[in-house]
Amino acid sequence: MPDSLEDVLAAVAAGEPPIEVSGGGELAQRLRERLGVSGGASEAHPRTVVETTGTVAEVQRALERVDDLGTVVLAGAPVAPDSTIDLYADAHVRGLTVIAAGPAGEARA
Amino acid sequence: MDPRARRLVTSGIDRALAALDYRGADLELARADAIDSARSRLRAVRQGTAIVRGSRIVVTARGHAELRPFERPLAGAGEVTVEVLASAVSAGTERAQWLRLPNAQLDPPYTPGYSGAGRVLAGGDGGAGFEAGSLVAVARLPHASVVTVPTEWATPVPDGVDVAEAALVYLAIISGYGVERAQIGRGDPLCVVGAGPIGALAHRLATLRHPGRVTVVASSRRREAAAREAGADEFLTAGEDLDHVQASTVIEATGDPAALSVAVAAARPGGRIVLLGSPRGATPSAILADAQSKRLCLAGAHVSALAVQARRTGGDPIQALARSFLAGLAQGGLAVADLAGEPLDPREPQLAYRRLARGEIAAAHFDWSRLAQAQRAARRSPASRPALAPARPRLRAPTQSRPARDGGRRLRFALIGCGDVGMHNARALAGAGNAELAISHDPVQALAAATAAEGGGAVAASLDEALDPERVDAVCLCVPHDLHTPLVEAAAQAGLQIVVEKPLANDLVEARRAVDAARRAGVAFSVCFPYRYERPMEAAAALARGGALGALGGAAVVFHADKPESYWVGGFSGRAHSDWRSSRARAGGGVLIMNLTHYLDFLWFVARAEPERIAAVSRSRPGAEVEDSIALTVEFRGGALGSIVGSASTRGAPGSRFELWGELGTLRLEPDPAVYTERAIGEVPAARWCALPPPSPADPRTLYFERFAAAVMEGRPVEVPATDGLAVQAFVDAAYRAIDEDGPVTVAPPEASERPELRGA
Numbered sequence: 001m002p003d004s005l006e007d008v009l010a011a012v013a014a015g016e017p018p019i020e021v022s023g024g025g026e027l028a029q030r031l032r033e034r035l036g037v038s039g040g041a042s043e044a045h046p047r048t049v050v051e052t053t054g055t056v057a058e059v060q061r062a063l064e065r066v067d068d069l070g071t072v073v074l075a076g077a078p079v080a081p082d083s084t085i086d087l088y089a090d091a092h093v094r095g096l097t098v099i100a101a102g103p104a105g106e107a108r109a
Numbered sequence: 110m111d112p113r114a115r116r117l118v119t120s121g122i123d124r125a126l127a128a129l130d131y132r133g134a135d136l137e138l139a140r141a142d143a144i145d146s147a148r149s150r151l152r153a154v155r156q157g158t159a160i161v162r163g164s165r166i167v168v169t170a171r172g173h174a175e176l177r178p179f180e181r182p183l184a185g186a187g188e189v190t191v192e193v194l195a196s197a198v199s200a201g202t203e204r205a206q207w208l209r210l211p212n213a214q215l216d217p218p219y220t221p222g223y224s225g226a227g228r229v230l231a232g233g234d235g236g237a238g239f240e241a242g243s244l245v246a247v248a249r250l251p252h253a254s255v256v257t258v259p260t261e262w263a264t265p266v267p268d269g270v271d272v273a274e275a276a277l278v279y280l281a282i283i284s285g286y287g288v289e290r291a292q293i294g295r296g297d298p299l300c301v302v303g304a305g306p307i308g309a310l311a312h313r314l315a316t317l318r319h320p321g322r323v324t325v326v327a328s329s330r331r332r333e334a335a336a337r338e339a340g341a342d343e344f345l346t347a348g349e350d351l352d353h354v355q356a357s358t359v360i361e362a363t364g365d366p367a368a369l370s371v372a373v374a375a376a377r378p379g380g381r382i383v384l385l386g387s388p389r390g391a392t393p394s395a396i397l398a399d400a401q402s403k404r405l406c407l408a409g410a411h412v413s414a415l416a417v418q419a420r421r422t423g424g425d426p427i428q429a430l431a432r433s434f435l436a437g438l439a440q441g442g443l444a445v446a447d448l449a450g451e452p453l454d455p456r457e458p459q460l461a462y463r464r465l466a467r468g469e470i471a472a473a474h475f476d477w478s479r480l481a482q483a484q485r486a487a488r489r490s491p492a493s494r495p496a497l498a499p500a501r502p503r504l505r506a507p508t509q510s511r512p513a514r515d516g517g518r519r520l521r522f523a524l525i526g527c528g529d530v531g532m533h534n535a536r537a538l539a540g541a542g543n544a545e546l547a548i549s550h551d552p553v554q555a556l557a558a559a560t561a562a563e564g565g566g567a568v569a570a571s572l573d574e575a576l577d578p579e580r581v582d583a584v585c586l587c588v589p590h591d592l593h594t595p596l597v598e599a600a601a602q603a604g605l606q607i608v609v610e611k612p613l614a615n616d617l618v619e620a621r622r623a624v625d626a627a628r629r630a631g632v633a634f635s636v637c638f639p640y641r642y643e644r645p646m647e648a649a650a651a652l653a654r655g656g657a658l659g660a661l662g663g664a665a666v667v668f669h670a671d672k673p674e675s676y677w678v679g680g681f682s683g684r685a686h687s688d689w690r691s692s693r694a695r696a697g698g699g700v701l702i703m704n705l706t707h708y709l710d711f712l713w714f715v716a717r718a719e720p721e722r723i724a725a726v727s728r729s730r731p732g733a734e735v736e737d738s739i740a741l742t743v744e745f746r747g748g749a750l751g752s753i754v755g756s757a758s759t760r761g762a763p764g765s766r767f768e769l770w771g772e773l774g775t776l777r778l779e780p781d782p783a784v785y786t787e788r789a790i791g792e793v794p795a796a797r798w799c800a801l802p803p804p805s806p807a808d809p810r811t812l813y814f815e816r817f818a819a820a821v822m823e824g825r826p827v828e829v830p831a832t833d834g835l836a837v838q839a840f841v842d843a844a845y846r847a848i849d850e851d852g853p854v855t856v857a858p859p860e861a862s863e864r865p866e867l868r869g870a
Contacts (some may be wrong), residue, residue: 007404015183037270046183048378051835056394056490059397068417069414069421070416074401077401077723078397078398078399078401078402079394079397079398079401080394080398081393081394081395081398082394082395083393083394084391084392084393084394085392085393085397086390086391086392087369087384087392087393087397087407087409088212088364088387090409091384091407091409092384092387092409092410092411093387093409093411093413093414094411094413094414095290095408095409095410095411095414095415095417095418096408096409097406097407097409098406098407098409099406099407100400100401100402100403100404100405100406100407101404102401
C-alpha cells in the first residue's frame with residue numbers, strides 16, 4: 001500500500017472522466033471507493049485508467065484501453081526491469097499522458 | 110467494385126500493358142500507375158476539371174526508388190493544386206523507412222514525404238483564398254512535383270520567406286505540437302534530446318517560450334554549433350553525466366528507445382518528458398521503471414493526435430501551428446536555413462536515400478525546380494494519353510556527323526598487308542568520306558590486287574613504292590605483329606601519318622620503339638581500335654565521364670571465340686596462308702593480345718581503368734606456343750577489381766560478356782548494352798535499366814578512318830593515340846609476365862608522355 005494515495009488521486013485529477021481502475025488489490029479497491037467507480041472494464045474507452053498492479057502486461061493493457069489523448073496513472077510499484085514495453089502505438093501515436101504516481105522502490109518480480 | 114469485376118479490369122489492364130512490353134515488376138508498377146491515373150481522370154471528369162501531370166518519388170522495392178510520372182485532377186471544390194518547388198526530407202523518419210526500422214516499415218510501392226511549399230496552380234471554388242501563383246506551404250505532402258490537396262492543408266507563405274524553409278511546415282507542426290505538450294513555463298529548465306531536424310525545430314520553437322537554462326543532448330557533437338547558435342546553454346552527448354541537468358521538461362526527439370533513458374536521467378523528479386520522436390522499437394521496461402521511480406510524467410506527442418484534438422475542440426490546431434511557424438520565419442525570430450539543408454535532385458531519389466541511410470545527409474529538401482516544366486506540372490485533358498513510365502527506357506541514337514563523299518580533300522592511304530584485317534580496312538576506307546585507299550601492297554601481289562579491287566587505288570609492287578609520300582599521305586599497317594615496329598619506323602621516316610592495326614606491337618619494347626619513331630618524325634600515330642566508334646561504346650564512355658558509374662568498383666570480361674583449326678594457318682578467311690598467329694615471337698601471344706586487347710582498350714576508353722596489379726594463368730593447345738585461353742585477376746589503380754577471361758576455343762562460341770560497375774551505376778556493354786545509374790544524366794532515367802543506342806549502320810572502321818583523317822587534316826591530335834595502344838601493350842606485357850613468373854606482378858604507372866590525358870603533359 002503506498003503512503004501516497006493522495007498523490008495518486010492528485011494525478012488522477014489531471015485526467016478526465018470516465019475513470020477505470022485496473023487490478024484487484026487493496027489499492028485498487030481503495031481508489032475505486034475514493035473515485036466512486038465500479039470494478040471491471042465497464043467503459044469501452046475510459047479517458048483515464050489508473051493502473052495499480054505494476055506489471056508490464058497490465059501497464060501495456062492500460063495504454064491500450066485508454067481513449068485517445070487519455071491519461072494513464074501508474075499507481076503500482078515500478079515495473080520489472082527485465083522486459084520491454086511498446087510506447088509507440090498508444091502512448092506516442094494516440095497522445096497519451098502517462099503519470100507515474102506510485103511508490104518508488106523495488107519493482108515487482 | 111466487386112472482386113470479379115476488379116479481376117476483369119486488372120487482367121484487361123495487364124494485357125494492354127503486356128502488349129506495350131511491360132513485364133514482371135515493371136508491369137505491376139505500371140498497373141498501379143494506370144489505376145491511379147484512371148482514378149484521377151474519373152474524378153476530373155466528375156468535377157469538370159482538367160488533370161495535371163507531374164512526377165513523384167516512388168519507393169518501388171526495398172532499397173529502390175525512382176521518379177515516376179503521375180496524374181492528379183486539378184483542384185475541385187475545397188481543394189487547391191500546388192506546383193511544388195521544394196519538399197522537405199524528414200531525415201530521421203525517411204531514413205528509418207528506407208532502412209525498414211521497427212515502426213517504420215512501409216510496403217512498397219509507396220511515395221515518401223512530409224511537407225513542402227510551392228506555387229498555387231489552381232484553386233477550386235474561386236481559389237478558396239489562394240491566388241494563382243501565390244506561395245503556400247503544404248502539410249502532409251508527398252515528394253511530388255504537383256499536388257491537389259484540401260485547402261486546409263495549405264497555408265499562405267508570408268512575403269520574404271524562403272520556399273525551402275517554408276517546406277518544413279509539417280515538421281514544424283510536429284515539433285510545435287511537442288512544444289505545446291511540453292507545457293513550458295517561463296524560466297523552466299528545458300532539455301531537448303536529439304539535434305536532428307525535429308529536435309532542432311522543437312528546440313527553436315521552445316526557445317520562443319522563454320524557458321530557463323536549455324540543455325541539448327545528442328549522440329555526437331556534430332550539431333553542437335547549430336544548437337548553441339539557436340540558444341542552447343549546454344550541449345552534452347548521450348554518454349556524459351546528465352544528473353545535473355534537472356530539467357522540468359525534457360523533449361525526447363530522437364525516436365531511439367534507448368534515448369528515453371537519457372531523457373529520464375536529464376529530468377528532475379516529478380518532471381515531464383514529451384515523447385516527440387517516434388520510438389523505433391520496443392522500450393526496455395527498466396526505463397519505464399526509472400521514470401516511475403522519479404515520478405515522471407510521459408506525454409505522447411504524435412501529430413495524428415492533433416486530428417483527434419481538432420475533432421473534439423472544433424478548432425484547427427494544425428493550421429494554427431503552421432501559421433505560427435511561418436510567422437516566426439517572416440518575423441525573423443526563427444532561423445531554419447540549416448534545417449532546410451542541402452537541395453537534392455528529385456531525379457536521383459535512390460542516390461539521395463542511400464546517402465541518407467549512410468548518414469551523409471543531416472538535413473535536405475528535394476528541389477523540384479530542377480525538373481523541366483513538362484515533367485513538373487503540365488495540364489492535360491482527361492481524354493489525353495495516360496502518362497506511364499516507359500516500359501523499356503532506351504537512349505536515343507545521337508547523330509554521328511560524317512564527312513560527305515564530295516570533291517573535298519581526302520587523306521590518301523597506303524594499305525600494307527592485305528590479309529584478313531587488311532581486307533576489312535580496305536572496305537572501310539572505300540566507305541570513308543574524307544579518306545581513300547590509294548595503294549595496296551602485300552608480298553603476295555594477288556592479295557594486294559584483291560584489296561585494291563575492293564577498296565580502290567593502285568597496287569604497289571614494292572614497299573618503297575607504297576610508302577611514296579608523293580602518292581600517299583598515310584599508311585595503314587595490317588601485317589603480322591612483329592613487323593609493326595619496323596614498318597612504323599619506315600613510314601615515319603617517309604613522313605607519313607600512321608595507323609597500325611591493334612596491337613601496337615608484338616611486345617612492349619617494340620611498342621615503345623614504334624611510339625618513339627613516330628614522335629621523332631612528328632607524324633600522327635594511331636592504333637586501330639575501331640570499336641570505340643560503336644554507338645553503344647561511345648554512349649557508355651560519355652555516360653561514364655558524366656558520372657554514371659561514380660568511382661569504378663569493378664570490371665568483368667568474358668570473351669568467347671571458337672576458332673577453327675584453319676585459323677592457325679590462314680586466319681578466319683584463309684586468304685593468306687601463314688602460321689605467324691601461333692608463334693609467340695611473331696604474334697606476341699594468343700587470345701589476350703589478339704582479341705582481348707579490344708576490351709583492355711575499352712576499360713581505358715570507357716572507365717579510365719589502369720591496371721596496378723595483375724595475376725594470370727593461361728592454357729595452350731598441345732604443341733602451341735601461344736595461349737588458347739587465359740584468366741586475369743586485376744586490381745586497378747583506385748582499388749577497383751577486375752576479372753578478365755578469354756577463350757579461343759569455346760565450342761559454339763556463346764556470346765561474350767562485358768560489364769563495368771561503380772559506386773553509382775553499372776554499364777553492361779555485352780550482351781544487350783545498357784546502363785543502370787543512380788544519377789540522372791541527360792535522357793537516362795535514374796535507377797532504371799536503360800538500353801544504350803543500337804549500333805550505327807556505318808562500319809565502325811570507316812568511322813575510325815574518317816575521324817583519323819579529319820584530325821590529321823585539321824591539325825588536331827588523333828582521337829586514338831598510339832599512347833593508348835602503348836597502355837594496352839603494357840597491360841598485356843604485365844599479364845604475360847605474371848604467367849611467366851607464376852605470381853602477381855605490379856604494373857608501373859605510365860610515363861607522363863605515355864598518358865598525356867592523365868598526367869597533364
